[in-house]
Amino acid sequence: MQLNEMIARQIVERTMKIIPYSINVMDDKGRIIGSGDQDRLHQKHEGAVLAITEARVVEIDDATAAHLKGVKPGINLPIFYQEQIIGVIGISGTPEDVHHFGELVKMTAELIVEQAALMSQVQWNKRHREELVLQLIKGTTLNEMQLNAIADRLDLDLNQPRIAAVVKVLPKKDKPLSLEHLQQLVHLLEYPERDNLVGILSVSLNEVVVLKPITLTTNGWSQEAETKRINQLLRRVKKEANFQIKIALGDYFPGLSGLARSYDTAQLTLNSVANRLGEVFFYQDYRLPVMMSSLLNEPWRREQLELPYKQLQSGDSKGLLIKTLKTYFAQNCDSALTCEKLHIHRNTLRYRMDKIEQVTSLNINNIDNLMQLYIAINLFHWAK
Incomplete structure (x- = not known):
């Protein structure tokens, strides 16, 4: 720990509120870096x-001051940090008058130094935790042993199974967002302590990533348990923050390398639901559009995939055919359950299915044709 001008200035300001004398703070070379007399x-x-x-x-009277350079009468006390002298605090005045203030200002100075050191360590830990998170999700040249060594220094457990979640901060009532909003979200995610590893992904996109600990069972991890935790976060955001959030959670993949894959599934899920209402989205619920999202970036492939959907749109202004097909797929292609869900007769369903085949030129009884319809409905109607 080294004294700097900012810490020295704090010491001068606080101690001069306590005693009616000018204070000087010197570094470990004896140079004045803080003073009630700016000329010094x-x-x-x-x-x-x-x-x-x-x-x-060291007490200095008038006679001694006359023989020393840069010195006025007063008292000078070493400042210690972890049993090492890091500087000196001086009180200007007649030694007999200022002597009894010595231990008070020395204790005040050392408390300020300890506080600054603690804050510096907290900031160091926070910065390096965030850097480690970004290394884990973006891929790294470090091996697993090196990553674990960094985690040990930060008192983190990388053996704990985790999933990635990407949280997007959204403005409330058209109020502009700032870095402070992201920092407040990070605080909400880190406290109370739940062993979350948090990092700001992008200030411009207002996104934060969280590596959330999960409990693995023979059936995998519990989406229901994570939903409860997310709902607690949402309640705190609504109560304490002046912004809204949208959060997407990825899937679990084993090992440290799995965190990058989990992040990819979370980020792609968030991108896929960009125009969708809601606050919480799990990759498992949107697996198809997420996995096919890269195909949609190529215009000709997107055009081919969405063709049946567009045909149904143009051939059915009321949207009955799309609604019917969507329900049919939701009921696992069970005609009886589809009729029950839509409250229609079997003949009505058969008529609508025939109409769908006529409009799209796709045969529902053909598995390849059925898959084209399934993709079109679930990929494009879902995204609207």
């Missing part, structure tokens, strides 16, 4: 050099 800044203080060299309190 950056001067060498030979009394401080003596206090550092001999590790003792």
